[in-house]
Amino acid sequence: MDFNENNKSEAKKILLLSALAGEIMLKNGAETYRVEDTIERICKSRMNIKYADAFVTTTGIFVSLEYQGEMMTYLIRIKSIKIDLNKINLVNEFSREFVNSDMSISKGLEKLKKINKVNNYSSWIKTLFGSLACAFFSLLFGGTFLDFISSYLVSLIVLISVNRIDKYKMIFFVNNFIGAVLASTLSILATKLGIGENMDIIIIASIMSLVPGVAITNAIRDTISGDFISGLSRGMEAIFSALAIAFGVGIVLNVYFKGMI
Amino acid sequence: MVIIKQFIFSFLSTIGFAVLFSIPKGSIIKSGIAGASGWVTFYISSMYFESHVAGTFFAAIVVGILGELLARYYKKPATVYIIPGIVPLVPGAGMYYTMLALVEKDFYTAANKGTETFFIAAAISIGIIVSTSLSSSIKRVKHKG
Numbered sequence: 001m002d003f004n005e006n007n008k009s010e011a012k013k014i015l016l017l018s019a020l021a022g023e024i025m026l027k028n029g030a031e032t033y034r035v036e037d038t039i040e041r042i043c044k045s046r047m048n049i050k051y052a053d054a055f056v057t058t059t060g061i062f063v064s065l066e067y068q069g070e071m072m073t074y075l076i077r078i079k080s081i082k083i084d085l086n087k088i089n090l091v092n093e094f095s096r097e098f099v100n101s102d103m104s105i106s107k108g109l110e111k112l113k114k115i116n117k118v119n120n121y122s123s124w125i126k127t128l129f130g131s132l133a134c135a136f137f138s139l140l141f142g143g144t145f146l147d148f149i150s151s152y153l154v155s156l157i158v159l160i161s162v163n164r165i166d167k168y169k170m171i172f173f174v175n176n177f178i179g180a181v182l183a184s185t186l187s188i189l190a191t192k193l194g195i196g197e198n199m200d201i202i203i204i205a206s207i208m209s210l211v212p213g214v215a216i217t218n219a220i221r222d223t224i225s226g227d228f229i230s231g232l233s234r235g236m237e238a239i240f241s242a243l244a245i246a247f248g249v250g251i252v253l254n255v256y257f258k259g260m261i
Numbered sequence: 262m263v264i265i266k267q268f269i270f271s272f273l274s275t276i277g278f279a280v281l282f283s284i285p286k287g288s289i290i291k292s293g294i295a296g297a298s299g300w301v302t303f304y305i306s307s308m309y310f311e312s313h314v315a316g317t318f319f320a321a322i323v324v325g326i327l328g329e330l331l332a333r334y335y336k337k338p339a340t341v342y343i344i345p346g347i348v349p350l351v352p353g354a355g356m357y358y359t360m361l362a363l364v365e366k367d368f369y370t371a372a373n374k375g376t377e378t379f380f381i382a383a384a385i386s387i388g389i390i391v392s393t394s395l396s397s398s399i400k401r402v403k404h405k406g
Contacts, residue, residue, distance in 0.1 A: 029282075034338065085284040085341045092338055120283045133277020137349060139270045140300070200361075204354045209281065213348035217340065220386045224393055242356060250360040257364060 011049065011067040013105045018042040019074045020112050022054065022061045025091050028084040031218050032056045033225040038095045039063055045099040058233050080169065083214050086120040123163060130209050131155040138205035143198060150196030151205040154186040159209055172237065173244045179210045180248025188256055203249065212241040264301060271300035271349060279345040288341055291331050296346030299324035303350060314380045317350050321388020324350070329396035339396075343389070352381040 018039040025035045036054045043052030043065050052065035058081070064073040094115060098108050121129075135152035143151070162179045187202040196202045215238035223231030275296025279289050299320040307316025328342035355378030362371035 029340075030338070031340065083282045083344075085282050085338070085344065086286075089285050089288075089337050089341055093336075096336075120286065121280055126281055126283060129277045129280035131277075133274045133281060136270045136274035136277065140267060140274060140349070141354065200357065204357050207357065208348070208351075208353050211348065211351045211353050213278075213351045214282065214344050216351065216382065216385060217344050217347050217389060220389045221340070221393060224390055245353075246356050246360050249357060250364055253361060253364045 008067065008070075010046075010105060011065070012072060013109070014043060014046055014049075015063060015065055015072050015074050017105055017108050017112065018052075018054075019061060019063050019076055020109070020116075021091050021095060022056065022063070023076050023078065024112065024116050025088050026056065026058070026061060026078050027081060028087040029081055029214055029218065030088045031221045031225070032058065032227045032230040033222065034088075034092075035061070038091065041099050042095055046105070056227075056230070058230050058237075082166075084120070087115060087118065090115045090118060127156065127159045127163065130159050134205045134208050137208050138201050141201050141204060143201040143205070147196050147198055147201050147205075150187070150190040151202045153195070154183060154190060154202060155206040155209050157186060158183045158206055162210070173240055176210050176241045176244035177248045180207055180245040181252055183207050183210070184249045184252040184256075188252070207245055207249065210241070210245055212238040215241060264304065267304050268297050268301050272297035274349055275300075275345050278348045282344055284341050284345065285337065288331075288335070288337060291335070292328075292342045292345045295324055295327040295331060295342050296349060298327060299346045300349055313352075313355075313377060314384050317352075317381045318384035318388050320350055321347065321385045322392050325389045325392025326395065329392060333396075339393075347385060347389070350381075350385055352378045355381055 021042060022035045022039045025038060026032070035056045039054040039056075039061070040052050043049055043054075043063070049065050049067055052063070054064075055062045059078055061076040061078065062073065063075075064071055066072075091112070094108075094111060097103065103111075131152050134155035135148050138147045138151040158179050161182055162175055165175055165178060183206040184203050187196065187199055187206060190196040190202060191199040215234050219231050219234035219238055222228075222234060272293045276289055276293040278296075279292045284292060302323045303316045303320035305316075306319045307313050310316065324343060324346035328339050328346065331337075331342045332339035355374055359371055359374040359378055362368070362374055
């Protein structure tokens with residue numbers, strides 16, 4: 001009897017472990033089918049658990065498994081998503097290792113908690129490289145060296161302020177809107193001050209860091225794998241981010257053409 | 262010469278986006294190559310077909326297939342390679358020119374540019390669909406054999 005009780009708590013632990021793994025993946029921008037797959041694999045790898053199923057949407061995880069005729073369910077609500085592809089990769093490697101080896105469950109939990117704290121690049125390096133990406137993008141559009149410099153500076157300021165705003169847990173629409181307003185205002189200022197030459201190119205390059213590339217990619221990958229709910233909700237996210245950027249740029253351009261700046 | 266320049270700039274740009282999305286350190290150069298090949302495909306094919314939509318479609322296919330191959334070979338999630346390569350293709354310029362035309366009350370150009378932007382986004386989607394379903398069907402055939 002005692003032995004049996006012990007096993008039951010182990011089954012609960014493995015449920016927790018799989019849910020935690022799923023949470024880390026989903027929070028950092030993984031596709032839903034990958035999360036579902038990982039959770040099921042982790043659950044089914046131990047103690048003859050025959051039935052384990054996961055239902056994942058972009059905002060929540062439901063996992064349930066059957067152990068000796070008893071159902072256990074766990075639910076996690078995901079509120080914020082930020083992109084960290086390295087963590088997805090680490091959890092992916094972890095699940096492969098966990099399934100193929102005899103790792104104890106508590107050791108697995110420890111490892112997962114460590115993965116959750118890994119910071120691949122400091123936020124400074126991320127901002128510096130992100131704005132470098134935008135600056136090189138201006139060259140791809142035929143910008144001059146001066147455009148390169150000014151779009152670097154503009155997108156640096158945009159990325160820093162978007163990161164700051166992120167800490168207040170605003171909705172993504174406000175984030176993108178403010179980013180686009182800043183990007184276009186600063187680009188106009190830069191051309192006025194003579195740091196940049198082509199205003200169009202600087203604005204286009206500096207909104208590239210806000211553009212919803214991840215949402216588009218994930219929306220499509222979810223839809224193809226049959227997760228229509230997640231695909232639709234990510235698609236809506238992409239559409240509304242694009243609208244926010246467009247309106248932000250549009251308002252500033254309107255003011256600019258009325259001659260107010 | 263222009264193509265080499267475009268390759269280098271898009272390579273560096275993709276690397277920047279890769280770090281912004283914090284991809285694993287060992288994969289930065291590989292995703293940069295995938296992204297740069299996608300951009301060069303975009304550049305060449307949009308000149309050849311005289312349409313950004315067709316160019317984006319082929320570029321998305323190239324990025325998708327390269328991403329899936331790299332993911333298979335290095336055993337990493339495919340999105341690690343695909344996302345930094347797709348971001349430069351997203352029609353930020355189209356969005357800007359549509360808005361510009363709207364602000365100038367030039368609705369003809371706005372409709373033109375807006376439709377093009379929408380179809381570029383659709384072309385990215387269909388490019389990823391084609392490459393992903395291609396790779397998953399190859400996987401299925403290999404499992405059977």
